[in-house]
Amino acid sequence: MQYQGVLTKMQSEIGDPIQYYLIFESDFIHINQLLDKRIQIEFDGYQCLACGKNKKIFRQGYCYDDFYNQPQVGDWVMRPELSTAHLDVEDRDLEFEKKAQLQPHIVYLANSGTIKVGVTRRSQVPTRWIDQGAHEAIEIVEVPNRYLAGITEVALKEHVSDKTNWRTMLKNEITDEDLIEFKNKLKDFIPSEVQSYFIDNNKETELVFPVLQYPTKLKSLNLDKTPEYSGILKGVKGQYLIFEDNTVFNIRNNEGYVVKLSISNK
Template identity: 35%
Template sequence: MELRGILHGLTHEYHGKDKPVDYYLQIGEERMPLNEWLGSELSITFLGEKNCIACGRKTNKTFNSGYCYPCFTKLPENDLCIVKPHECHFDLGTCRDESFGETYCMIPHLVYLAVSSDMKVGLTRKHNQLKRWVDQGAIRAIPIAEVPTRRMAGQLEFHLSQYLPDKTNWRKMLKGDVKEIDLLAMRDEVYSHFPDEFKPFQYREDEWVDITYPILESLDKINSKTLDKEEKLGGRLIGVKAQYLIFDNGVFQTRKHAGYQVEITATPSA
């Protein structure tokens, strides 16, 4: 199998805890099903050109996973408040795009606990949680609050980050070396740290989500591979997790390379 085009990262479909997530590598308008190529040789060749994933223009350098500099500085999805939602400035009238803010930020959000490298706290739009959890490589997650806006979710997450990490250790996440954690007990402990104004928004469902990833083998050492250093890379595909392709000789972060023109070749293993 061979595909050429602009790399857009991984998409996925969740089918329940007893089945591995189905992963697809997005190349232009085509999707390459990755689960069926596990155990096969997969190569990625950089064709020497980068294009903005928003406007399509050629660019020497991409920003924020695939944007040219003008789109990075102008598009609302690249505003600083996206990564620091507690600093949302929609109410100040300085949002880059008011319609984007109304659609993306001024809607219900969930604050959650997830186990990826360790326990962490995070936030996501309501009904987008599965995508978010898989993209982070979480193996288990549970919502702990539902709030009306992204800014409120960011404020609660920022407050709780005093007691819990809000970042994922990607190397530890890929190794899968995670201790067993009682999510419900941890949730009850975290509730004791809720500010009074957020207590009415506590999410009391006792159901959590377990996520299984398509992984044949584990790596003892995590080596990151990048097309900025190697024109061609790859190896035997032994797993997929979060936004990473896991080869027998290292890992490749697909989203980091969004916008790169590539050629993907998959060859069945002998």
């Protein structure tokens, strides 16, 4: 089987295990069905997710120019506390920013080997946790806009990390943690204007990933340096493909790359 298309982040579907799909313009691949099969990846150019041109990808699927003018990659995306749509203040495109920022957001704890605090839109639960490779997560507060979620995250990251350790996550070096206890310890550090949004419900979400074999050492595939690679797929976790030879490939980090994929039995 052969496929060709522009990489964008894998779509996922909650299940036991999680189901993953790679979507191309005129086709899609159900990644779970490729476990234990050989995948050959060939780099075939770039296609910026904004302008569509064959220009070198700078970050997050965009060429240099579009990275600095597209509203969906404004600073407030990575730093929610910089959101200003609730003040009617534009960053790059106020209409877009209002739609994205002025909707319910969750501040959460996720355990992907180590506990981290994070922010996501309510509509992105549990997708955000899946993308981070978290095996368990719990909601702390639900607020009406991104700014309030951002200032909560800033306050809480004084007491818990806001980063995912991707190496620990991919090796599945899991530490058992009591997320409920962790959440309740953090309650007093939530900003006063957010205290009333604290979620008393202590429901935890558990996630199971389709992995047959976890890597012991990690070799990250870089298509700019290694434009052709072949390996046997052993798992999918977060936005990574995991191969038998300990190679891992971050699909999301390669958005905007045009690839040819060839699938065969071992």
